[in-house]
Amino acid sequence: MTTLVQALVNALNLGGLYALYALGVAMVFGILRLVNFAHSSLIMAGGYTLVFTASLPLVVRLALTVAVCVALAMVLELVAFRGVRSAAPETMLVTSFAVSMLLSSLAESLFGALPRSTDVDPVFRESWTFGQIYLPKINAVTVVVVVVLIGGLGLFLTRTPAGLRMRAAAEDFATARLLGVAANRVISLAFAISGVLAAAAAVLLLGANGSVTPTFGFNAVLFGLIAAVVGGLSSLRGAVAGGFVLGAASQLLQEALPVGLAPFRDALLFAAVFCLLVVRPQGLIRSGQGVRV
Amino acid sequence: MNGLLRRAGGALGVPSALFAGIVVVALLATTGPASLERLAVGGLVNIVLVIGLYVFVGNSGVWSFGHMSFALVGGYVAGLLALPVRLKGQLLPDAPALVRELHAGPFVAVVVGGLVAAVVAVVVAVPLSRIGGLSAGLATVSLLIAFSAVAAQWQSVTRGQKGLSSIPTSTTMPVALGWVLVALLLAWAYQRSSFGIRLRASKSDEVAAAASGISVPVQRGVGFVLSAFLTGIGGALFALQLGSINPDVFYLDYTFLIITMLVLGGAGSLTGAVAGSVAVSALAEVLRRAEGGSLLGLPVPARPGLADVVLGVVLVVMLLRRPSGLTGGRELRLPRRRGERHRPPAVTRDASEPIALAGAVAGAGPETRREDSR
Amino acid sequence: MAEPLLPVPLLPVPLLSVRGLTVRYGSVTALHGIDLDVDAGELVALVGPNGAGKSSTLAAVSGLVRPAAGTVTVAGEVVSGLAPERVVRHGVALVPEGRNIFTALTVAENLALGATIRRDAAGVAADLDRQLDRFPILRDRYGQQAGLLSGGEQQQLAIARALMSRPRLLLLDEPSLGLAPRLVDLVFETVAQLRREGLTIVLVEQNATRAVELADRTSVLRTGRIVRSGTADELGGGAAMAAEYLGEAGVTP
Numbered sequence: 001m002t003t004l005v006q007a008l009v010n011a012l013n014l015g016g017l018y019a020l021y022a023l024g025v026a027m028v029f030g031i032l033r034l035v036n037f038a039h040s041s042l043i044m045a046g047g048y049t050l051v052f053t054a055s056l057p058l059v060v061r062l063a064l065t066v067a068v069c070v071a072l073a074m075v076l077e078l079v080a081f082r083g084v085r086s087a088a089p090e091t092m093l094v095t096s097f098a099v100s101m102l103l104s105s106l107a108e109s110l111f112g113a114l115p116r117s118t119d120v121d122p123v124f125r126e127s128w129t130f131g132q133i134y135l136p137k138i139n140a141v142t143v144v145v146v147v148v149l150i151g152g153l154g155l156f157l158t159r160t161p162a163g164l165r166m167r168a169a170a171e172d173f174a175t176a177r178l179l180g181v182a183a184n185r186v187i188s189l190a191f192a193i194s195g196v197l198a199a200a201a202a203v204l205l206l207g208a209n210g211s212v213t214p215t216f217g218f219n220a221v222l223f224g225l226i227a228a229v230v231g232g233l234s235s236l237r238g239a240v241a242g243g244f245v246l247g248a249a250s251q252l253l254q255e256a257l258p259v260g261l262a263p264f265r266d267a268l269l270f271a272a273v274f275c276l277l278v279v280r281p282q283g284l285i286r287s288g289q290g291v292r293v
Numbered sequence: 294m295n296g297l298l299r300r301a302g303g304a305l306g307v308p309s310a311l312f313a314g315i316v317v318v319a320l321l322a323t324t325g326p327a328s329l330e331r332l333a334v335g336g337l338v339n340i341v342l343v344i345g346l347y348v349f350v351g352n353s354g355v356w357s358f359g360h361m362s363f364a365l366v367g368g369y370v371a372g373l374l375a376l377p378v379r380l381k382g383q384l385l386p387d388a389p390a391l392v393r394e395l396h397a398g399p400f401v402a403v404v405v406g407g408l409v410a411a412v413v414a415v416v417v418a419v420p421l422s423r424i425g426g427l428s429a430g431l432a433t434v435s436l437l438i439a440f441s442a443v444a445a446q447w448q449s450v451t452r453g454q455k456g457l458s459s460i461p462t463s464t465t466m467p468v469a470l471g472w473v474l475v476a477l478l479l480a481w482a483y484q485r486s487s488f489g490i491r492l493r494a495s496k497s498d499e500v501a502a503a504a505s506g507i508s509v510p511v512q513r514g515v516g517f518v519l520s521a522f523l524t525g526i527g528g529a530l531f532a533l534q535l536g537s538i539n540p541d542v543f544y545l546d547y548t549f550l551i552i553t554m555l556v557l558g559g560a561g562s563l564t565g566a567v568a569g570s571v572a573v574s575a576l577a578e579v580l581r582r583a584e585g586g587s588l589l590g591l592p593v594p595a596r597p598g599l600a601d602v603v604l605g606v607v608l609v610v611m612l613l614r615r616p617s618g619l620t621g622g623r624e625l626r627l628p629r630r631r632g633e634r635h636r637p638p639a640v641t642r643d644a645s646e647p648i649a650l651a652g653a654v655a656g657a658g659p660e661t662r663r664e665d666s667r
Numbered sequence: 668m669a670e671p672l673l674p675v676p677l678l679p680v681p682l683l684s685v686r687g688l689t690v691r692y693g694s695v696t697a698l699h700g701i702d703l704d705v706d707a708g709e710l711v712a713l714v715g716p717n718g719a720g721k722s723s724t725l726a727a728v729s730g731l732v733r734p735a736a737g738t739v740t741v742a743g744e745v746v747s748g749l750a751p752e753r754v755v756r757h758g759v760a761l762v763p764e765g766r767n768i769f770t771a772l773t774v775a776e777n778l779a780l781g782a783t784i785r786r787d788a789a790g791v792a793a794d795l796d797r798q799l800d801r802f803p804i805l806r807d808r809y810g811q812q813a814g815l816l817s818g819g820e821q822q823q824l825a826i827a828r829a830l831m832s833r834p835r836l837l838l839l840d841e842p843s844l845g846l847a848p849r850l851v852d853l854v855f856e857t858v859a860q861l862r863r864e865g866l867t868i869v870l871v872e873q874n875a876t877r878a879v880e881l882a883d884r885t886s887v888l889r890t891g892r893i894v895r896s897g898t899a900d901e902l903g904g905g906a907a908m909a910a911e912y913l914g915e916a917g918v919t920p
Contacts, residue, residue: 035427083613089427090356094552095612097358101549102605109599161779168769168780175767177751178729178760180784180832218545222438229431267442270435277432278420 002132007251013139015247016146017204019240021224022231023150024197026239030170031190033089035225035233037096038076041103042069042195043217046202048111051118051212058121066199073195074188082184100218107214115211124207138207145200150240153193157236162189170234226273304485307625308477311567315340315473318571323466329578330466336574337469338530340567343554344476345523347566349516350555352489354496355425357517359433360524360551361543362440363410367525368532368543369444371406372457375399375533380459387449399463403472403529410525414518422513425499437548444540456539457532464534472530476523480563483519492516553608559618564625569618577604680743682707682867683728683836688737688747690723690891697723699891700737705836705869710862712878713871715888721871722764724888725838728869729761730754741836756784760834764841764871766825770814774805777813777824781831791831798827801857819850826857837861837868844873855881 021039028036049068053061076099084095119125127136157163168176169186177183198217205220206212223246231242246269253265261268315337322333346360374397376384381393397405421432444451451457483489492512495502503509532538550573558569580600611618685703689696698720705711713721726732728739730751739747741757749757769777778798782791799806802823808816813824822842829837839858843851855877862868862881872878879885879899887895887902895902 033427035431080609080613084616087616090430091612091616093358093427093430094356094556095609097549098553098605098608098612101546102602102609105599105601105605109602161783164772164776164779165783167772168776171769171771172767174731174751175763175769176780178731178755178763179780179828180752180755181780182752183750222434225431226435263446264443267439267446270439270442274432274435274439275420277428277435278424 003255006133007255009133009135009139011248011251012244013142013247014250015244016143017201017220017243018223018227018246019243020146020149020197020201020204021220022227022239022243023153023224023236024194024201025221025224026228026231026233026236027190027194027197029228030234030236031166031173031187032081032085032092033234034081034092034096035089036194037093037221037225038080038099038103039194039198039224040215040217040221041076041100042073042198043202043205043220044104044107044212044214045069045072046199047206047212047216048107048116050120050202050206051116054118061120062199062203065202066196069199069202070192070195073191073198077188077191082187085187104214104218111214113214115213117211118206119210120203120207138204141207142204145204149197149200153236166190226270229273229277305478305481307564308474308481310625311564312474312477315567315571316470319466319470332574332578334464334466334469334534335531336570337466337473338464338527338534339551339554339574340473340570341469341476341530342524342527342551343558343566343570344473344480344563345520345525345527346551346555347520347560347563348480348483348523349513349520351560351562351566352484352492352496352516353425353513355513356430357433357520358430358548358552359436359440360520361528361548362437363414363521363524364528364531364547365440365444365540365543366413367403367406367410367528368538369451369457370409370525371402371529372460372532372538373450374402374405375460375463376457377461384452384457384459385450389450392450399461399468399533403526403533406529406532407522407526410528411518411522414521415514417521418514418517422510422517425513437544441540441544451540454540456537458537460532460536460538462533462536464530469530469534472526476526477563477567479519479523480566483516484563488512488515550604553604555618556608556616557611557618559620559622561617561622562620562624565618565620565622568620572619573604576607580604680740681705682709682742683869684740685724685728686738686740688724688727688739689735690720690727690732691735696735697891698727698734701888701891701893703886703893705867707835707867708865709883710858710868710870710881712875712882712885713869713888714873714875714878714885718890719888720891721888722840723891725761725840725869725871728754729759729838731761755832755834758833758835759838760829760832760836761838762825762829762840762842764844766818766821768813768816768821768824768828770812772813774808774811774813774816774824777828778805778831781828784832790833794831794833798830801860802827819846819853822846822850822854823857826854830861835867837866838871839868840871841873842870843877851877 024039024042025036028034028039046065046069049065050061053064056064080095080099081092084092087095124138124141127134128140129135157167165176165181166186166189168179169181169183173183176186201217201220205217224243227242227246228239229242230245231238231240233239250265250269253268254262257265257268319333319337322329322336342360342364345363346357349355349357349360373381373392374395376396378394378396381388385393417436421429424432445454447453484493491502491507492515494505495507495509495512499509528538528543531542554569554573555566556569557573558567559565577600580603583599615621681704683703683705685701687700687702688698689700690698697718701720701724703711703724713724715721723732727734727747730746730749730753734747737747738745741754741759744757746754746757746759769780772780778795782794785791799809804820805824805827808820813821816824826839826842842854842858846854851874858868858870859881870878870882879902882899884896884898885902886893
């Protein structure tokens with residue numbers, strides 16, 4: 001019983017994180033049909049912001065992290081992605097890949113390849129123990145942050161005019177534009193939201209890891225991408241569901257795999273994703289007509 | 294008979310000219326210090342890898358981000374074969390007997406490395422060749438991550454993160470040049486064969502190609518396997534040049550480098566693949582010196598990672614401004630000899646041209662829109 | 668910001684003026700420099716066989732396609748080269764072929780999106796009421812997901828949504844396509860009603876007979892060129908028109 005509860009707690013934590021990464025990727029993909037590898041660069045930039053603002057009060061650090069991530073997301077959209085908007089999705093994929101590599105080399109060049117460590121908040125290192133169940137406080141923080149962000153995003157999308165315009169653009173961009181929805185503004189907004197999600201990811205990841213490297217966030221985005229693919233890249237609900245499914249599957253594999261195979265958990269996960277993609281390419285990724293700008 | 298010979302000469306004009314160019318650059322490098330020669334050999338290995346990727350991407354129009362999986366397979370297989378049996382007994386006591394006891398000379402090791410990569414590719418190609426576009430891009434990334442994870446965890450055979458070392462080195466300048474020639478000829482023969490022509494037809498219009506009886510999955514599969522073979526050869530040459538291999542060498546960084554080379558030169562032509570490799574290798578070498586603190590004798594503030602930053606900027610600018618690359622997807626134009634009547638050299642325009650057009654339109658103003666209204 | 672004008676006052680220039688409009692898709696030229704004038708309050712029909720360039724004309728006017736050459740002016744202001752979201756602010760609304768309603772959104776949300784460019788909340792509410800009166804079925808389905816509507820209902824929603832922007836110029840692309848005869852009647856009645864209300868309309872139709880009879884003037888397109896223009900009488904009546912252009916012989920450029 002306790003092992004089950006413990007596994008559930010871990011799966012929830014992992015799933016929440018994956019959902020957070022997946023949402024950032026799906027947000028941009030839904031609007032632009034761009035698989036944004038550079039989402040990892042946003043998380044990395046957030047991480048370094050936290051490192052370099054270590055002396056400031058926590059609230060200021062968090063605000064700065066969000067500001068940096070949002071600003072970088074919007075700058076990348078303007079400088080790198082606006083120019084390839086009408087290109088094939090694969091060309092956009094190569095571009096985002098190039099941008100993420102460029103920014104991680106830039107970070108290495110500026111801050112060095114060695115990990116830079118910082119403490120987000122002492123709370124992140126504490127934990128509760130209920131009988132035999134071990135619950136790090138950061139897990140609780142993670143789940144709360146993820147739930148608040150997902151809920152807030154849901155409210156924004158369903159209850160505000162700007163959210164309605166985003167949903168319309170995600171379904172049929174050309175028609176949305178005919179009705180007066182400004183393409184550039186919607187796309188910028190999508191990137192800005194992905195920036196907020198990246199900032200949250202940076203805080204939670206750094207809270208758990210304690211240090212930042214130039215490739216910080218890259219694995220997170222790989223898992224987020226996979227989660228988003230599992231849920232059907234263009235759907236935000238799917239991204240959240242995919243995140244939790246992947247989190248649970250990961251946890252399950254961890255527990256269930258025989259000792260000899262346990263190290264191959266990631267290999268199995270990604271092989272499964274490969275199979276999923278080749279078996280149901282259309283079902284998962286609809287390159288619907290009239291959606292891209 | 295004479296005409297036939299001349300036609301054969303004409304048909305091999307492009308790879309011969311490309312090879313001649315590569316030989317000249319490589320020989321120039323041998324006149325420099327030993328470190329430069331080592332780099333030149335590395336550059337030649339990269340040419341093999343870029344040609345390997347080009348055979349699939351350039352002819353099919355489908356991007357693969359997972360080709361380094363095959364370099365990984367080729368590298369490990371060749372490395373394991375080339376390691377002396379006695380050494381393997383010490384390094385890999387838990388490996389299966391087959392792995393521990395088989396030994397081969399460097400040439401056989403490289404060929405078997407390529408062949409094993411090709412066999413793995415056959416298994417992968419069966420499902421993969423049915424999909425294209427974004428799904429294929431993502432599927433191949435997943436593949437690379439899975440392969441890399443296996444290489445990092447399969448302690449008994451790969452030694453995990455430690456990787457294989459003390460592999461006898463054998464990839465010298467002549468060996469590397471020889472394999473570059475083989476890769477050029479194979480890639481050229483393939484793209485001029487009916488297989489290559491059919492695959493290229495599917496690139497410009499998949500539906501029309503299928504309607505005219507071309508089995509797009511079969512053609513993609515053939516291209517993929519040949520491409521994986523060459524990439525496996527490249528990986529094997531790499532392992533036998535450095536004398537070591539570990540799971541991290543053929544991961545996203547190397548993928549990025551090879552893709553940069555291909556995009557920069559122009560993914561639509563063999564000339565582009567070669568031009569891109571040479572240009573990026575030369576640029577990287579100049580930048581590496583800049584990182585070391587001097588450029589053309591001038592002191593430059595040392596910045597590790599700067600080379601990659603510049604390469605990244607070059608690639609992004611290229612994608613934005615000229616997505617069809619330096620060559621624009623065309624093959625080398627050979628000067629026609631006077632009085633000789635043969636077909637003008639093939640100018641292969643490829644499907645990336647409309648993309649280039651769209652990119653140019655997009656670059657022209659802040660507003661872009663779809664060309665087709667629905 | 669263009670002020671909505673309804674009813675339309677007399678303008679010194681045509682409401683829509685198209686000069687030398689050329690549209691290319693890659694190497695294919697869909698429109699070869701056509702000219703077209705539509706006065707305020709007029710209903711002009713564009714007819715012609717498939718691939719004649721009717722839809723391309725509407726796409727170019729609405730900004731969906733950037734013309735390769737030529738100009739489009741609306742009430743004297745040049746709109747060619749503007750993005751669609753800018754063109755709609757000049758009072759041009761397109762009801763695209765195939766309706767293109769947002770199937771994942773509700774009827775209410777679709778209609779709200781129609782008013783994206785408007786800032787007068789009271790006016791929007793009043794217009795919403797008027798459109799729901801015009802198409803009572805939409806009032807019944809107001810909270811439903813638009814994807815659940817039938818084809819005819821979707822067409823009504825698409826027209827209502829376009830009207831929510833208070834256009835001066837309504838572009839209708841094949842509004843009767845794929846509808847049952849009873850619904851085709853409803854669509855044509857609606858178009859006639861909008862015409863009576865003083866709206867300027869360009870109607871693209873395969874159903875040439877009815878379009879020509881309804882329209883003040885008709886232009887016949889063929890392979891990207893306007894081959895004939897005139898009233899129904901000048902063109903020899905709607906039925907004759909239809910026979911003429913659908914048959915192979917007859918119209919010569």
